[in-house]
Amino acid sequence: MIKQHPLTILSPVKKGKEEILDKRLSIIRENLQQGTETEFKKVSTLHYGRFVILSRDSFRDEPAVPVGTRLIFSTNFDGGKDNHLTELVTQLTKYIDEIYECCEGYPEPGARTVESRKNYLNKYSIKTSAFFNGAPGRSVQQIHQEKGLRDHIWNYITRNKWNGSTSAVEIHKAIRNEIASRPEFAWAKQKAGVQGIKWLNIIGYGLLLLAAIPLIIIGAVYLFLFHELWNKKQTLTLSQLDDKKVNKLKEVEDLFPQNQFTQVAVLKPNFIRRLNFQIWMLRTRVLANNVFVHGKLLNIPTIHFARWVLFDKNRHVLFFSNFDGNWQQYLGDFIDQSGWGLTGIFSNTVNFPKTKFMITGGAYDEEHFLAWSRSTQVPTQVWYCPYPQLSIKNINNNTKIRNELYMDLDEKHAKIFLKRF
Amino acid sequence: MASLELSEIQAYLFKDYKEMGSSKFYLLQVKNATAAKQFLASVADSITHANAVINETCLNIGFTSGGLIALGYNNEENMHSFSREFREGMVSPHRQRLLGDFDSSDPSKWQWGGPANERVDMIFMVFGKNESIAENYFQSLKQKFDSAFTVVHILDGKPLPNNREHFGFREGISQPVIKGSGVTPAGHNNDINPGEFVMGYRNEYDVYPDAPLLKAPQGNPELLTDNPDAYENESTGKPFKDIGRNGTYFVLRQLEQNVNGYWSFIKKQTMDEHGNTNNEEATKIAAKMMGRWPSGAPLVRHPDKDPGPGVDSDDNSFSYIKTDKDGEKCPFGSHTRRTNPRDHFEESTPGVSLKLTRRHRIMRRVRSYGEDFIGSAENHKPNGEVGLLFGCFNANISKQFEFIQYTWANSPKFKKLYDDPDPFIGVRECPAAGVKQNFTIPQKTVNKVIPDLQSFVTVKGGAYFFFPSVSVVKFLGTI
Numbered sequence: 001m002i003k004q005h006p007l008t009i010l011s012p013v014k015k016g017k018e019e020i021l022d023k024r025l026s027i028i029r030e031n032l033q034q035g036t037e038t039e040f041k042k043v044s045t046l047h048y049g050r051f052v053i054l055s056r057d058s059f060r061d062e063p064a065v066p067v068g069t070r071l072i073f074s075t076n077f078d079g080g081k082d083n084h085l086t087e088l089v090t091q092l093t094k095y096i097d098e099i100y101e102c103c104e105g106y107p108e109p110g111a112r113t114v115e116s117r118k119n120y121l122n123k124y125s126i127k128t129s130a131f132f133n134g135a136p137g138r139s140v141q142q143i144h145q146e147k148g149l150r151d152h153i154w155n156y157i158t159r160n161k162w163n164g165s166t167s168a169v170e171i172h173k174a175i176r177n178e179i180a181s182r183p184e185f186a187w188a189k190q191k192a193g194v195q196g197i198k199w200l201n202i203i204g205y206g207l208l209l210l211a212a213i214p215l216i217i218i219g220a221v222y223l224f225l226f227h228e229l230w231n232k233k234q235t236l237t238l239s240q241l242d243d244k245k246v247n248k249l250k251e252v253e254d255l256f257p258q259n260q261f262t263q264v265a266v267l268k269p270n271f272i273r274r275l276n277f278q279i280w281m282l283r284t285r286v287l288a289n290n291v292f293v294h295g296k297l298l299n300i301p302t303i304h305f306a307r308w309v310l311f312d313k314n315r316h317v318l319f320f321s322n323f324d325g326n327w328q329q330y331l332g333d334f335i336d337q338s339g340w341g342l343t344g345i346f347s348n349t350v351n352f353p354k355t356k357f358m359i360t361g362g363a364y365d366e367e368h369f370l371a372w373s374r375s376t377q378v379p380t381q382v383w384y385c386p387y388p389q390l391s392i393k394n395i396n397n398n399t400k401i402r403n404e405l406y407m408d409l410d411e412k413h414a415k416i417f418l419k420r421f
Numbered sequence: 422m423a424s425l426e427l428s429e430i431q432a433y434l435f436k437d438y439k440e441m442g443s444s445k446f447y448l449l450q451v452k453n454a455t456a457a458k459q460f461l462a463s464v465a466d467s468i469t470h471a472n473a474v475i476n477e478t479c480l481n482i483g484f485t486s487g488g489l490i491a492l493g494y495n496n497e498e499n500m501h502s503f504s505r506e507f508r509e510g511m512v513s514p515h516r517q518r519l520l521g522d523f524d525s526s527d528p529s530k531w532q533w534g535g536p537a538n539e540r541v542d543m544i545f546m547v548f549g550k551n552e553s554i555a556e557n558y559f560q561s562l563k564q565k566f567d568s569a570f571t572v573v574h575i576l577d578g579k580p581l582p583n584n585r586e587h588f589g590f591r592e593g594i595s596q597p598v599i600k601g602s603g604v605t606p607a608g609h610n611n612d613i614n615p616g617e618f619v620m621g622y623r624n625e626y627d628v629y630p631d632a633p634l635l636k637a638p639q640g641n642p643e644l645l646t647d648n649p650d651a652y653e654n655e656s657t658g659k660p661f662k663d664i665g666r667n668g669t670y671f672v673l674r675q676l677e678q679n680v681n682g683y684w685s686f687i688k689k690q691t692m693d694e695h696g697n698t699n700n701e702e703a704t705k706i707a708a709k710m711m712g713r714w715p716s717g718a719p720l721v722r723h724p725d726k727d728p729g730p731g732v733d734s735d736d737n738s739f740s741y742i743k744t745d746k747d748g749e750k751c752p753f754g755s756h757t758r759r760t761n762p763r764d765h766f767e768e769s770t771p772g773v774s775l776k777l778t779r780r781h782r783i784m785r786r787v788r789s790y791g792e793d794f795i796g797s798a799e800n801h802k803p804n805g806e807v808g809l810l811f812g813c814f815n816a817n818i819s820k821q822f823e824f825i826q827y828t829w830a831n832s833p834k835f836k837k838l839y840d841d842p843d844p845f846i847g848v849r850e851c852p853a854a855g856v857k858q859n860f861t862i863p864q865k866t867v868n869k870v871i872p873d874l875q876s877f878v879t880v881k882g883g884a885y886f887f888f889p890s891v892s893v894v895k896f897l898g899t900i
Contacts, residue, residue: 158870168866235652237631238819239504246505250515254827257834301768326519328819329828335626336777337769366626389856391834418866419747 001137001193002078006307009073011124017102025381040384042091045084047076048322051382052262058378061266061350064315076305078139089117130284132297132306134392136195146398154421168414191403198290205286220357234353236371248379254326256388261321262378265349277348295396298338304392324391339363425601427471429667429890433481434814435471439580441548443555446576449543451491456569462898478558479548483671483886488542493900498636506818511883519827524850526880533574533882578788578810587678587807589796591717595737597782610775621666625780630816632665640900644892667890669814672822674883677808683877684801700798709862710844712757724750741765748863754841759829783821786812850876
């Protein structure tokens with residue numbers, strides 16, 4: 001099983017180069033939208049890639065530390081970081097050079113080698129606080145292969161006329177024979193590793209949590225009395241947001257069945273809030289690594305990859321997501337399925353809708369939460385996905401098809417197998 | 422819960438006026454704002470509100486955002502407090518992607534409401550027991566009218582017999598019931614908090630929907646109430662007056678139905694090796710696509726046969742998870758299952774699913790136009806253009822109408838599907854290269870697939886309207 005990892009590179013943009021950088025990114029974006037972009041897919045380890053220009057104006061709220069204009073490059077990748085960086089600088093050399101020329105510290109033209117480029121990316125890469133993967137262990141290659149397998153079987157089943165009395169077991173066998181006869185699907189004979197829920201870790205974590213109950217209660221009461229009570233009620237609603245800003249976000253939305261979300265928020269300026277945020281990050285890490293391993297983050301069934309990144313001395317936080325469907329659905333899912341999680345995490349950022357004991361209000365204050373989300377969102381200049389036509393449910397279903405194909409199934413399970421198409 | 426101020430709310434939200442044999446929607450443009458305001462002040466008391474006794478006629482009116490500005494409600498801050506969807510209207514590049522209005526449905530080809538058409542400012546909805554009553558009623562209201570407005574377009578609609586639409590299905594069976602409106606719940610999970618449909622009340626998130634406020638002084642504020650969320654003007658410390666309270670948004674889309682194309686396509690799916698088609702089988706496929714039989718009977722209760730051709734069904738008390746978890750009775754991709762998923766989202770319990778569904782409902786208000794024609798596998802060639810005037814009320818266009826259209830109907834990834842858009846309203850006429858459009862009918866062993874779906878519904882016009890309270894109509898007369 002090949003593991004997937006997040007990479008976030010944050011580099012300062014050279015003064016005076018902001019415009020040309022924006023222009024270069026726009027060209028890549030337009031090519032992606034028109035389907036004429038050809039470079040990204042050369043990076044075989046790349047699931048999603050995005051470039052975001054983060055300037056002072058990207059912050060809705062007053063930044064906690066002075067910020068200049070920076071460029072974010074984020075990827076989700078297969079396997080080792082070193083190999084991925086090598087691929088990036090050798091396969092995407094044109095982009096990397098063109099884009100990072102506009103950034104401080106990038107090697108001068110004469111000094112550019114594979115190593116010097118990699119060193120640069122390494123130097124500016126920052127740590128991820130929490131990371132979610134909707135299909136753990138699925139490499140880009142595997143996702144494409146399993147899509148091919150599913151499509152082939154789908155065609156085979158729908159083209160054949162099946163006699164009404166043929167059992168599901170017999171059809172399953174016929175499908176297996178069909179696939180076995182095709183050398184291009186020889187890989188499918190080997191079962192794909194799938195990550196299970198790690199119960200031991202969860203029990204351990206649960207026990208820790210139990211032991212910490214008194215602390216949690218004290219913490220919650222303290223936060224309520226000394227912080228939440230004094231937070232200002234938010235009155236901003238979606239209609240009142242700046243039209244230009246919202247339109248810029250919408251311009252790059254709903255072009256594909258999948259969408260991206262980039263957000264930047266400022267942590268509240270006190271220690272206890274920052275600590276609370278770290279505790280929630282820890283909680284999210286534990287859950288993402290041990291529980292949310294079957295395609296659902298906090299019960300939201302549409303997210304491919306998501307991550308939280310603390311930066312600027314842990315005073316600012318970035319949130320990235322790659323998801324199926326559109327903004328209204330995605331944010332609605334967050335409220336419907338996991339308002340508590342969002343509230344726990346983001347109530348530690350400034351001007352989040354007022355909460356009570358970190359449980360009520362917050363994300364459940366739908367109108368103001370949506371307005372908060374939209375107003376802290378940042379336009380994504382470039383967004384690449386190698387499989388925009390696959391939902392995360394499709395990807396996970398395709399792996400199940402592959403794994404059940406060479407299993408001996410009884411009638412009941414053979415029926416379940418056939419229902420996957 | 423605050424009780425509804427029924428005498429303020431336009432009645433079309435609550436009542437379908439199905440007894441009105443004729444409905445005429447006059448799409449108006451403001452010619453003279455002063456005259457238009459005078460007209461509004463005088464006509465406000467004639468608006469049919471939800472407490473009014475309905476005899477032979479009804480009148481309801483709505484405004485586009487362009488219309489409010491044309492009337493003189495042009496303060497930027499005031500207009501900006503209306504929802505973004507309403508302000509932008511139905512036509513924008515992003516909205517085109519959301520609603521799927523491409524190819525023949527492209528707004529540039531519309532008969533009204535599109536960029537090539539005359540601007541629509543208002544909709545003046547006149548209903549009458551029959552056409553001449555509606556017509557006479559309109560003439561009686563027309564004093565002072567001609568100097569104020571130009572009629573840009575007239576939409577002539579009516580309910581078809583037995584509440585059918587042109588493809589042949591009984592429709593409008595599952596409607597939400599607004600809590601506190603005095604109507605008993607009609608069916609399962611259908612009673613909904615008023616804030617989903619009327620501004621100024623709490624919605625299914627238990628918050629007040631985003632509603633327009635009087636941010637800057639205009640007109641006579643005495644006619645308005647304070648906003649319930651107590652948003653205050655920071656400089657005066659007083660709460661803003663509410664423009665939205667007891668008002669709602671109305672979505673109107675003219676949908677041409679290609680009845681002959683539809684039934685011919687379905688019948689072709691049943692063709693045997695001798696080229697014979699099977700009407701009974703075709704009706705069944707069509708019912709699978711709809712989720713109900715032409716009579717209205719739901720497939721989860723009657724998976725194999727229409728229990729009553731000739732006998733209409735208003736059965737709406739069913740759910741999915743217990744009776745049809747695998748979609749073998751009612752396919753996951755069918756129109757009614759995806760636009761009202763009831764108690765079945767795979768990742769949620771039935772209780773949570775019901776809650777989620779309640780957050781995305783619309784109050785449908787539908788009329789047919791063209792010949793009085795009800796299609797079937799046997800008879801599917803109407804004379805001339807026929808179609809549906811699809812209308813719906815909602816307090817939040819993005820969360821309700823647009824959500825249902827995009828996330829549930831147009832998205833081929835709905836539930837666990839791969840390539841299945843809504844077979845009636847989600848199929849693209851010219852899909853992008855490599856994009857398949859199927860309809861999957863789950864079966865005991867191998868699913869049946871209707872491949873290469875075609876589009877049989879074409880958008881011919883559309884707009885978003887604000888339906889203010891009676892008092893706000895009066896207020897608009899004073900700006």
